[in-house]
Amino acid sequence: MTTLDRVVGAGVDRIDGPAKVRGTAPYAYEHFSADDGVVWLAAVQSTVSSGRVARIDGTRALAVPGVLAVLTHENAPRLSDELSTDLGVLQTADVHYQGQVVAAVVAETAEVARDAVGAVTVEYAAQSPDVRLSADRDDLYAPEQLMAGFETDSVIGDVDGALAAAAVTVDATYSTPTQHNNPIEMHCTVARWEGDQLTMWDANQGPHNILNDVVEGWSLDADQVHIISPYVGGAFGSKAFTHPHQMLAVMAAKVVGRPVVFELSRQQMFSLVGHRTPTIQRVRLGADVEGRLSAISHEVVEHTAQISEFAEQTATPTRVLYAGEHRRTTHRLAKLDVPPPTIMRAPGETPGMFALESAMDELAHTLGIDPVELRIRNEPAEDPERHVPWSSRNLVQCLRTGAERFGWAGRDLTPRKRMDGRWLVGTGVAAATYPARRRKAQCRISVDGGGRYVVEIDGSDIGTGAWTALTQIAADALGVPMDQVQLRIGDSRLPFAGGAGGSTGTASWGSAIVLTARDLQRRIEQQYGGQLPADGVTVDGEVGGPSPHAETHSMHAFGAHFVEVRVDVDTGEVRVPRATSVYAAGTIINAKTARSQFLGGFSMGISMALHEESVQDETFGHYANHDLAEYHIATNADIGEYDISWLDEEDPLVNELGLKGIGEIGITGAAAAVANGYWHATGLRIRDLPITPDKYFRELGLG
Numbered sequence: 001m002t003t004l005d006r007v008v009g010a011g012v013d014r015i016d017g018p019a020k021v022r023g024t025a026p027y028a029y030e031h032f033s034a035d036d037g038v039v040w041l042a043a044v045q046s047t048v049s050s051g052r053v054a055r056i057d058g059t060r061a062l063a064v065p066g067v068l069a070v071l072t073h074e075n076a077p078r079l080s081d082e083l084s085t086d087l088g089v090l091q092t093a094d095v096h097y098q099g100q101v102v103a104a105v106v107a108e109t110a111e112v113a114r115d116a117v118g119a120v121t122v123e124y125a126a127q128s129p130d131v132r133l134s135a136d137r138d139d140l141y142a143p144e145q146l147m148a149g150f151e152t153d154s155v156i157g158d159v160d161g162a163l164a165a166a167a168v169t170v171d172a173t174y175s176t177p178t179q180h181n182n183p184i185e186m187h188c189t190v191a192r193w194e195g196d197q198l199t200m201w202d203a204n205q206g207p208h209n210i211l212n213d214v215v216e217g218w219s220l221d222a223d224q225v226h227i228i229s230p231y232v233g234g235a236f237g238s239k240a241f242t243h244p245h246q247m248l249a250v251m252a253a254k255v256v257g258r259p260v261v262f263e264l265s266r267q268q269m270f271s272l273v274g275h276r277t278p279t280i281q282r283v284r285l286g287a288d289v290e291g292r293l294s295a296i297s298h299e300v301v302e303h304t305a306q307i308s309e310f311a312e313q314t315a316t317p318t319r320v321l322y323a324g325e326h327r328r329t330t331h332r333l334a335k336l337d338v339p340p341p342t343i344m345r346a347p348g349e350t351p352g353m354f355a356l357e358s359a360m361d362e363l364a365h366t367l368g369i370d371p372v373e374l375r376i377r378n379e380p381a382e383d384p385e386r387h388v389p390w391s392s393r394n395l396v397q398c399l400r401t402g403a404e405r406f407g408w409a410g411r412d413l414t415p416r417k418r419m420d421g422r423w424l425v426g427t428g429v430a431a432a433t434y435p436a437r438r439r440k441a442q443c444r445i446s447v448d449g450g451g452r453y454v455v456e457i458d459g460s461d462i463g464t465g466a467w468t469a470l471t472q473i474a475a476d477a478l479g480v481p482m483d484q485v486q487l488r489i490g491d492s493r494l495p496f497a498g499g500a501g502g503s504t505g506t507a508s509w510g511s512a513i514v515l516t517a518r519d520l521q522r523r524i525e526q527q528y529g530g531q532l533p534a535d536g537v538t539v540d541g542e543v544g545g546p547s548p549h550a551e552t553h554s555m556h557a558f559g560a561h562f563v564e565v566r567v568d569v570d571t572g573e574v575r576v577p578r579a580t581s582v583y584a585a586g587t588i589i590n591a592k593t594a595r596s597q598f599l600g601g602f603s604m605g606i607s608m609a610l611h612e613e614s615v616q617d618e619t620f621g622h623y624a625n626h627d628l629a630e631y632h633i634a635t636n637a638d639i640g641e642y643d644i645s646w647l648d649e650e651d652p653l654v655n656e657l658g659l660k661g662i663g664e665i666g667i668t669g670a671a672a673a674v675a676n677g678y679w680h681a682t683g684l685r686i687r688d689l690p691i692t693p694d695k696y697f698r699e700l701g702l703g
């Protein structure tokens with residue numbers, strides 16, 4: 001093997017970049033041609049939130065020229081009743097949420113299918129919807145455990161006693177609204193049966209994730225199903241798990257015996273592919289006069305759906321961020337007539353850090369201590385709940401470096417001190433954190449006699465840069481230039497890998513590649529005396545799951561955000577023209593795509609702070625602003641000059657590459673930094689996101 005410069009760490013251009021720019025990197029919708037005999041599906045969705053379909057009649061729709069089938073719960077093929085969540089589409093007359101699929105039309109063209117939806121007659125026996133989340137509902141319950149296996153509650157010491165004895169306390173309630181994942185590519189499945197073999201071209205975060213549900217739903221063997229997803233246009237969690245549209249497309253293709261295309265509209269995505277649960281969070285902090293925390297309490301109320309339970313791990317960052325002897329985190333759910341929530345970029349950390357990091361800012365103000373200094377004073381020497389050491393933790397260094405890059409020194413502790421023309425100007429800080437995990441993944445590497453490598457793994461590039469980062473990892477591990485490595489990902493026939501989620505992708509897939517590459521090199525050394533055999537070698541390898549050190553160490557990435565916030569003194573318009581974020585996330589594989597991930601996450605946090613809110617009609621249960629005209633997200637015009645950097649951090653314990661995962665940490669803490677900067681600019685504390693202009697007037701008593 002020749003010695004080469006490592007490419008890991010370099011800002012390598014995306015290898016899929018030219019195809020993306022030319023429009024030749026196909027998304028799910030682009031995997032068919034008119035010659036394939038494809039037909040289109042359109043869904044009839046429930047107009048009520050709760051009850052039953054009392055009568056349904058597809059006769060008129062079926063009479064529309066070009067319509068091939070109308071599926072309802074009365075004629076739909078039966079699916080396994082083992083299916084979880086709402087995947088048992090068209091299996092009963094029950095309605096659990098507004099927008100649930102109650103019928104489907106299959107037609108020769110998309111236009112005819114959509115038109116015929118209006119010709120399906122549906123009558124409901126409806127109940128009035130129960131969609132209002134409040135902290136004083138008497139039906140709140142504790143789920144058995146939270147998502148990702150977290151404990152529902154953690155109670156350590158005597159929190160109430162410590163709060164009563166504390167020199168200074170904060171007791172505040174924060175809330176975050178329902179939000180919807182809005183990737184640029186809408187969810188889409190093209191389903192084709194050939195005999196008992198099923199092929200799906202599908203927009204997802206990992207074909208193996210979807211395969212399991214399809215196999216179960218149709219009682220198939222895994223090798224009867226082939227899911228192909230080489231390029232995916234964003235997801236943020238909504239494409240991690242299977243949703244009803246995938247089951248429905250497969251069902252329709254079976255019924256009509258033709259390939260079926262089903263692409264959701266943007267509006268349909270507001271009921272059929274999940275959302276971020278709204279939260280109500282009470283945070284209580286107790287500290288001594290120097291700001292050392294003695295008590296931390298974080299109690300969360302959030303919603304889940306009638307049809308399935310989703311328990312977001314909102315207070316879990318509070319279990320690791322700061323020292324403090326007496327601690328409590330709890331999660332309670334209200335089961336409402338809402339569509340099933342799902343994961344959305346840093347589920348848990350994102351809403352939870354808004355509350356905790358706002359409360360820390362309030363405590364700093366109460367004490368008259370700089371909020372950066374307050375955080376440094378509460379740096380825990382070990383994981384404060386598990387009492388194990390950190391694999392590595394550089395939050396303090398992120399805070400110090402960020403403060404310097406941003407120009408934090410000399411900041412006035414009192415709010416509403418600076419004006420620039422009509423703009424009230426303030427600055428805010430918040431910490432960021434996200435767990436570093438690794439999951440099982442398998443890999444196959446083949447080399448031919450000429451030294452050309454093929455690396456196969458069912459990893460997934462949802463726009464993150466995985467095509468490029470994994471090729472870099474493989475090239476270094478194999479000791480060859482990148483152009484000698486051909487990567488194959490995004491296909492369920494490739495070796496098993498979990499989806500792109502939980503910021504685990506590169507850690508898991510990259511580790512599998514490194515371990516398999518080592519095996520291959522060992523094989524070449526031992527069996528072939530270091531000479532590549534003429535007909536090549538193939539090796540299968542895997543990484544079994546979490547790092548063996550995860551039991552004895554606490555593993556997290558950390559970061560710090562500093563923002564400048566400007567608020568128009570007359571209109572309450574908010575701008576975030578300048579920010580600095582510094583991360584400590586272990587090895588950075590690709591400096592260019594990593595910066596995009598950090599910047600994208602942070603921008604989504606700006607969006608959360610200022611814009612994003614799904615407004616549910618309490619009488620009828622629907623999301624009133626279910627499109628991008630009225631569900632506002634940050635656009636380029638909302639994003640200012642953001643300085644993104646990271647520390648050199650080595651962590652040999654997390655995984656083979658020492659990387660911690662970077663897809664989600666950028667959003668964590670971002671909304672709190674904005675809310676804290678807003679307070680510093682205006683003297684007004686907004687505890688309910690988003691920080692829209694009307695709240696400026698509400699807080700001034702003018703609204």
Ligand code: MOS
Pocket residue numbers: 205235236237238240343344345346347500501502503
């Ligand atoms: Mo991410 S919300 O873990 O897909």
